[in-house]
Amino acid sequence: MKITDAKVFIGGPKKNYVTLKIMTDQGIYGLGDATLNNRETLTAAYLKDYLVQCLIGKDPRQSEDIWQYFYRGAYFRRGPIAMAAFGAIDMALWDIKAKIAGLPLYQLFGGKSREGALVYAHATGADLAHLLDSIANYVEQGYKAVRVQCGIPGMPQESYGVSSKGATDKDFITSFTGSVPKEEIWDTDKYVRYMPTVFERIRERFGDDLKILHDVHHRLLPREAAAFAKTIEPFNLFWLEDPTPAEDQASLRLLRQHSTIPIAIGEVFNSIYDCHQLIQQELIDFIRVAVTYAGGITHVKRIVDLAGLHHVRTGFHGAPSHSPISMAAQHHLNVWAPNFGIQEYLVLGTPECDALFPSEHKLEDGLFYVSDAPGLGVDFDEALAGQYEYEQGFHPVTRLADGTVWNY
Ligand code: KDG
Ligand code: MG
Numbered sequence: 353m354k355i356t357d358a359k360v361f362i363g364g365p366k367k368n369y370v371t372l373k374i375m376t377d378q379g380i381y382g383l384g385d386a387t388l389n390n391r392e393t394l395t396a397a398y399l400k401d402y403l404v405q406c407l408i409g410k411d412p413r414q415s416e417d418i419w420q421y422f423y424r425g426a427y428f429r430r431g432p433i434a435m436a437a438f439g440a441i442d443m444a445l446w447d448i449k450a451k452i453a454g455l456p457l458y459q460l461f462g463g464k465s466r467e468g469a470l471v472y473a474h475a476t477g478a479d480l481a482h483l484l485d486s487i488a489n490y491v492e493q494g495y496k497a498v499r500v501q502c503g504i505p506g507m508p509q510e511s512y513g514v515s516s517k518g519a520t521d522k523d524f525i526t527s528f529t530g531s532v533p534k535e536e537i538w539d540t541d542k543y544v545r546y547m548p549t550v551f552e553r554i555r556e557r558f559g560d561d562l563k564i565l566h567d568v569h570h571r572l573l574p575r576e577a578a579a580f581a582k583t584i585e586p587f588n589l590f591w592l593e594d595p596t597p598a599e600d601q602a603s604l605r606l607l608r609q610h611s612t613i614p615i616a617i618g619e620v621f622n623s624i625y626d627c628h629q630l631i632q633q634e635l636i637d638f639i640r641v642a643v644t645y646a647g648g649i650t651h652v653k654r655i656v657d658l659a660g661l662h663h664v665r666t667g668f669h670g671a672p673s674h675s676p677i678s679m680a681a682q683h684h685l686n687v688w689a690p691n692f693g694i695q696e697y698l699v700l701g702t703p704e705c706d707a708l709f710p711s712e713h714k715l716e717d718g719l720f721y722v723s724d725a726p727g728l729g730v731d732f733d734e735a736l737a738g739q740y741e742y743e744q745g746f747h748p749v750t751r752l753a754d755g756t757v758w759n760y
Contacts, residue, residue, distance in 0.1 A: 353378055353452075355412050358404040358444075360386075360396050361732075363740030365704035368392040369675040371732055372399060372440040374448065376412055382447035383732050384440030385644055385678035388432055389671065390528065390745045398437040407441065413452070415445035419650045435622040435647045442648025443681050443728070451727040457681070458722060461653070461688040468719025469686035471670075471697035472497035472565055472590075478516040479503050480550055484557055494717035497563035497590060497694060502550045504542050511536050512569045512750075512760070533746035538571060538758050544580050551587035563590040563694075565616075570594045570759040571750075574603035581611035590694070591616040591638055591667065597759050598626075604635040614638065619669035622646050624655050631655075631662050638667035638693050644678040649685065656689050665693030672698045676709035680728040683713060683720050695720060708736050 357375045362368055370392050372384040386395040403422060410418060422438045423429060450457040458464055473490045475498045477483025483502045490498050501513030510516055528534065547566070554564060566589060572580060577595035584592070593616040596603055604615065618640035621627050630636045639659050643652045656666055666689050668682045679697070686692050697720060711730040712723035723729045750758040 353411055353413060355407045355410050358399075358407050358441075359734075360399045360404070361734070361737045362392055362396050362742045363737060364675065364708060365702060365740065367673065367675070368742050368745070370396045370399075370436075370440070371675060371677065371737065372444055373732060373734070374407065374412065374441070374444040376448060380448055380451050382412065382444030382451070383677050383728060383730060384442070384444035384447070384648070385675040385681075386436045386440035387673050387675055387678070388436045388645055389673035390747055391433065393742065394433045395436045395440070398433055399440065403437055403441065412445050412448045415442060415449060415650060418442075418445060419648070423647070430623045430625065432620075432622045432645045435651075436645040439644055439646065439648035439651070439678075442650050443643060443677060446649045446681070447727040454726050456722060456724045456726060457684040457728055458688045461685065464687045465690050465692065466687055468716065468721050469683065469692060469695055470497060470563075471495070471695045471715065471718060471720050472499050472563065474499050474501070474513070474698055476501050476513060476515045477503065478510070478514060479505075480553060482516075483550065484553065487554065487558060487562075491558060491562065496561075496718040497565060499565040499567060499593075499696070500550070500554060501567065502547070504539070504546045506542050507539050508537050511538060512571075512748075513567055528747055529743055529745045531744065533749045536748045536750050536760075537753055538750045539753060540572060540576060543571070544576060544583070547580075548583050548587070551584055551589070555587050560588070564588075565590050565593065565694075567593040568595045570597040572596055574600070574606045578607045578610040581607055581613045585611055585613055589613060593617070593640070594619070598630075601630050601635065604630070605633075608635055616640050616667050619671075624651065624658065627655065628658060631659050631664050634662050634664070636664055638665050640667050640669050642669035642674065642678065643681045643685070644669075644674055649681055653685065656685065656691065660689075660691040663691075665691045666695075667693045668695055670696035670698065676705065676711060676713075676730050677728060677732070680711065680713060680722070680730045683722045684728065686720065687722055708733050708740075
């Protein structure tokens with residue numbers, strides 16, 4: 353069996369999805385997602401200009417060898433662009449392998465450990481009242497876990513994760529367009545004073561069973577994060593995400609010494625070398641890597657296995673920039689992984705998105721069920737893809753009130 357061609361597409365409904373399609377001489381094809389939010393043209397160019405030509409003639413069943421060939425062969429290793437490009441190839445090869453076997457992908461990992469996998473949605477509010485409405489909206493739909501982000505009085509309303517567009521806005525963390533980044537102001541003191549009152553009100557209104565998650569988005573210093581974690585401990589969060597910038601991993605020890613709050617980190621990591629110390633020293637509780645920019649299924653499965661040895665559960669990144677292809681790859685890992693924790697999932701199922709990526713996967717009562725279609729179980733309508741155009745976007749840049757650049 354040989355790879356005969358591979359094509360790269362950019363575009364989607366209000367998204368710049370980067371979709372890879374690998375064709376074989378047996379008529380079976382595989383799909384991969386190389387979307388790197390706000391840097392989409394770079395992963396597409398890496399695939400088109402360097403990798404696709406090396407794939408032609410290779411046996412698609414040799415996914416491990418092909419992964420090693422690209423990873424070791426690049427010489428300059430790792431980084432989100434390269435790992436997203438390898439990741440897309442890897443997803444497509446696993447898709448082909450499972451289609452050859454006539455099995456849904458999870459069967460190749462060892463079968464299901466659970467039927468439905470727990471997901472969380474993003475509740476958001478420019479103020480507490482709107483946030484409570486947004487949470488209620490998800491609870492009514494059957495969600496058991498919700499990430500909560502709230503506007504902070506005295507801070508500009510639309511800082512990270514906060515949308516003033518209402519309870520059902522789903523695009524607020526990816527829809528940054530324009531030719532230069534917009535800028536936001538951040539105030540740590542106001543944030544750490546106000547957020548505990550938000551968690552208190554959420555518990556009062558929704559009770560103890562709702563799983564509450566919160567993303568600090570790398571904004572606190574280690575001492576501030578430790579103090580904040582201690583303050584919010586009574587509200588029993590499911591996780592506190594990215595409390596500090598994860599470059600200084602040893603600093604998390606301070607947080608650990610002061611609080612038992614579960615910590616989730618890893619959406620910006622792209623290899624096992626970024627997280628093996630955090631995992632082995634048991635400084636985190638959830639690993640947030642994504643198959644999209646952490647080298648695909650082959651590499652992420654290694655991370656999941658290592659995490660399992662250290663009581664670290666999965667909580668894969670699932671922001672709206674992930675296409676239904678990489679989300680499907682993650683959902684197959686989720687039903688298999690013995691150390692599965694939760695999946696971030698922002699209902700991608702608009703009619704336009706479903707038409708571009710048809711699948712039978714389904715979300716029911718806050719749990720995600722993968723279909724038994726062979727492979728990833730997602731298709732791609734090439735003809736429809738042609739109607740979408742790339743639109744440039746940037747992540748915002750964050751500053752403190754005095755102008756100092758801070759962590760977005
Ligand atoms: O592209 C950046 C987003 O994916 C990120 O800001 C989303 O932090 C995020 C999350 O937890 O989904
Ligand atoms: Mg995050």
